């Protein structure tokens with residue numbers, strides 16, 4: 248059964264926002280860049296580095312460690328990656344009243 252986990256008040260979200268969470272044992276990164284708000288696993292699929300210092304532009308997150316890029320919508324690795332790795336886990340955000348959260352098993 249999935250359980251709702253509150254993450255943040257909407258009033259705290261703004262361009263440039265980044266905050267790390269550990270929810271149900273999972274490392275997550277909530278971020279906002281431009282008009283994109285996303286919740287991703289805070290662990291790069293390449294070698295597991297934190298993504299808190301990743302570069303984000305145009306809906307694409309680029310890991311600061313070895314520059315593999317991922318779509319913030321689908322998690323897919325972007326063309327041109329120098330390393331093979333799997334997609335980044337992107338979680339669906341749930342908006343409830345004045346807060347945002349996530350459903351997890």
Ligand code: FES
Nearest residue numbers: 291293294310313
């Ligand atoms: S750990 Fe992210 S690209 Fe290597």
